[in-house]
Amino acid sequence: MNFYVMTLFPDMIEQGLNTSIIGRAMEKELLSIKAVNIRDYTLDKHKRVDDYPYGGGAGMLMAVEPVVRTYQAIREDIAAKTGSTERPRVVYVTPWGRPFHQEMAREFAREENLVFLCGHYEGIDERALEEVATDFVSIGDYVLTGGELPAMVMIDAISRLIPGVLNNKDSAEYESFAGNLLEHPQYTRPEEYNGKKVPEVLLSGHHAKIEAWKKEQSLLRTQKYRPDLLEQ
Ligand code: ADE
Numbered sequence: 613m614n615f616y617v618m619t620l621f622p623d624m625i626e627q628g629l630n631t632s633i634i635g636r637a638m639e640k641e642l643l644s645i646k647a648v649n650i651r652d653y654t655l656d657k658h659k660r661v662d663d664y665p666y667g668g669g670a671g672m673l674m675a676v677e678p679v680v681r682t683y684q685a686i687r688e689d690i691a692a693k694t695g696s697t698e699r700p701r702v703v704y705v706t707p708w709g710r711p712f713h714q715e716m717a718r719e720f721a722r723e724e725n726l727v728f729l730c731g732h733y734e735g736i737d738e739r740a741l742e743e744v745a746t747d748f749v750s751i752g753d754y755v756l757t758g759g760e761l762p763a764m765v766m767i768d769a770i771s772r773l774i775p776g777v778l779n780n781k782d783s784a785e786y787e788s789f790a791g792n793l794l795e796h797p798q799y800t801r802p803e804e805y806n807g808k809k810v811p812e813v814l815l816s817g818h819h820a821k822i823e824a825w826k827k828e829q830s831l832l833r834t835q836k837y838r839p840d841l842l843e844q
Pocket of ligand 1: 705706707749750751752753754755756757758759762
């Protein structure tokens with residue numbers, strides 16, 4: 613899978629995703645992540661990418677032209693790499709988008725190419741969105757300084773669903789939110805810490821009982837922390 617991120621801060625994306633599991637997946641060529649600097653595609657002689665909003669208002673807006681030209685460059689790259697001239701899905705990350713969730717991650721994981729558009733300043737010229745964006749997604753009801761962290765969050769969540777990215781074949785499935793239940797509590801050595809013992813059943817070797825315990829604990833945890841998931 614090929615990710616593209618349209619951003620004014622390509623270093624942030626590259627440094628943020630170059631390590632650990634995602635870094636290893638890139639080395640194995642299970643996925644690629646290309647951060648494309650929008651500033652490289654401005655025609656302005658001072659390399660400006662923002663301007664004042666018509667009608668007034670606070671702050672600056674990202675202008676349409678650099679965004680559309682960045683998008684065109686990405687489409688050319690996709691065509692060169694895969695031969696595809698189809699329009700890729702372009703996710704504009706914004707607090708007013710649809711809330712990101714696990715099912716959306718699964719859906720995006722099926723794309724061969726996926727583009728993220730990260731805004732900065734106070735927003736972006738609406739015509740840029742009309743030209744390039746296909747999806748509008750938020751990672752939660754709070755406002756961040758830019759779209760880079762949300763894009764990285766989504767790329768991480770999508771990448772771990774790509775076959776081969778996680779070592780353990782099962783672990784993408786046995787995750788919080790699989791089947792709308794949260795993960796049960798887990799324990800490793802020592803058997804006792806500060807007077808707190810690992811639940812007896814986990815030491816029993818009784819597979820069926822252990823599975824039943826995990827299921828029950830998942831349910832209890834979901835009831836306690838995310839009752840809304842049970843209602844869905
Ligand atoms: N940009 C700024 N805040 C954001 C959020 N919560 N989700 C997605 N993009 C954002």
